[in-house]
Amino acid sequence: MNDRKEKSEESVRKAGIYRVTLVGSVVNLLLLVFKFVAGIVGHSAAMLADAVHSLSDFLTDIIVIVFVRISSKPEDEGHDYGHGKYETLATAIIGLVLLFVGFGILWSGATSIWRFWHGTPLQEPGKLALWAALVSIVFKELLYQHTVFRGRRLNSQAVIANAWHHRSDALSSIGTAVGIGGAILLGERWLILDPLAAVVVSLFIMKVAVQLLVPCVNELLEKSLPAEVEEKIKAEILSFPGVTAPHHLRTRRIGSSYAIEVHIRMNGQITLEEAHRTATAIENRLKHEFGKRTYINIHMEPQSQFYSSSSEEGSRNAGAYQNEQKE
Numbered sequence: 001m002n003d004r005k006e007k008s009e010e011s012v013r014k015a016g017i018y019r020v021t022l023v024g025s026v027v028n029l030l031l032l033v034f035k036f037v038a039g040i041v042g043h044s045a046a047m048l049a050d051a052v053h054s055l056s057d058f059l060t061d062i063i064v065i066v067f068v069r070i071s072s073k074p075e076d077e078g079h080d081y082g083h084g085k086y087e088t089l090a091t092a093i094i095g096l097v098l099l100f101v102g103f104g105i106l107w108s109g110a111t112s113i114w115r116f117w118h119g120t121p122l123q124e125p126g127k128l129a130l131w132a133a134l135v136s137i138v139f140k141e142l143l144y145q146h147t148v149f150r151g152r153r154l155n156s157q158a159v160i161a162n163a164w165h166h167r168s169d170a171l172s173s174i175g176t177a178v179g180i181g182g183a184i185l186l187g188e189r190w191l192i193l194d195p196l197a198a199v200v201v202s203l204f205i206m207k208v209a210v211q212l213l214v215p216c217v218n219e220l221l222e223k224s225l226p227a228e229v230e231e232k233i234k235a236e237i238l239s240f241p242g243v244t245a246p247h248h249l250r251t252r253r254i255g256s257s258y259a260i261e262v263h264i265r266m267n268g269q270i271t272l273e274e275a276h277r278t279a280t281a282i283e284n285r286l287k288h289e290f291g292k293r294t295y296i297n298i299h300m301e302p303q304s305q306f307y308s309s310s311s312e313e314g315s316r317n318a319g320a321y322q323n324e325q326k327e
Helices: 002-041 045-071 085-117 127-154 157-186 193-220 227-238 272-290 308-326
Strands: 244-254 257-267 295-303
Touching: 002 045, 002 127, 002 157, 045 085, 045 127, 045 157, 045 193, 085 157, 085 193, 127 157, 157 193, 227 244, 227 257, 227 272, 244 295, 257 272, 272 295
Parallel strands: 257 295
Antiparallel strands: 244 257
16 A cells, blocks of 8 residues: 555656656747847857757756656666666756856857957847847746746755756846847947856856756765754654664665664563564654655664663554554
8 A cells, every 4th residue: 555655656756847847848949949049140159158058958858857767766676775866867967968068158258258359350249139038037037936846846856956957047048138238238349248248157057067966976975964864863763762872874865865774772671573663663753754765774783771661661652653654
């Protein structure tokens, strides 16, 4: 029954990720076509760079759809902890794409600025390019708000990363609008604002890329969960009377799930059944707190100096918690 419920919840989660990503991909496709046309017709280097950024958005939408399908697969013989890290890999790919796109925009803008200072004239961008930037700002910010909200509800790192990709595109369009608008309004001497805007925006894009990549690298290197999370795990364990000294705590992320390994001590005189009941109650409590897909491994050790009353109280507490979960 529980397995069917978990599969149903995972199916709902996967369908939600597909829907929000599909919405983003449709908007990105329409915007990138509009931006490329506006950049070419409007003679704007900043808008063409913005169009390339939207193209990267569209490609990362495809990456999310493919990798989330893989990450939602259950455990198998070759993946005892499931496929959650494929979602981490998708997030890392998005971060790398952002980093390279940001560097590409930086290089293009810096090259144009260098040529301008050495006498190469720049074309004045057209108003169509300005309108394209303004339209992009509105739609990409709305898309960011929708995607990041759904990503948090779905507990999906890849969707949240993709939301930040939308936000970076909105920031890119703001810089583009400022550059194009300034070049149009201030005259020929200020045409350099167009490539200069592209350079400034590229720095923001690369900053977001690094912010996405660092957590992915930490996870792939098996970095422990934050200290406050580990303290909360210990507090939940110690809330069961008769259980002491949680130690050898090892934690890590597996995609959107946690993995927790811990040693605990209980009265060595209680029966195996009582110890198992308490350990199962602790496991259920941790899954209730951190999600049903949390991987938990509890190793029990005997504690000789225990009062029997404390042991009985811990056993009663574990039994009551299990009954509460069944209800």
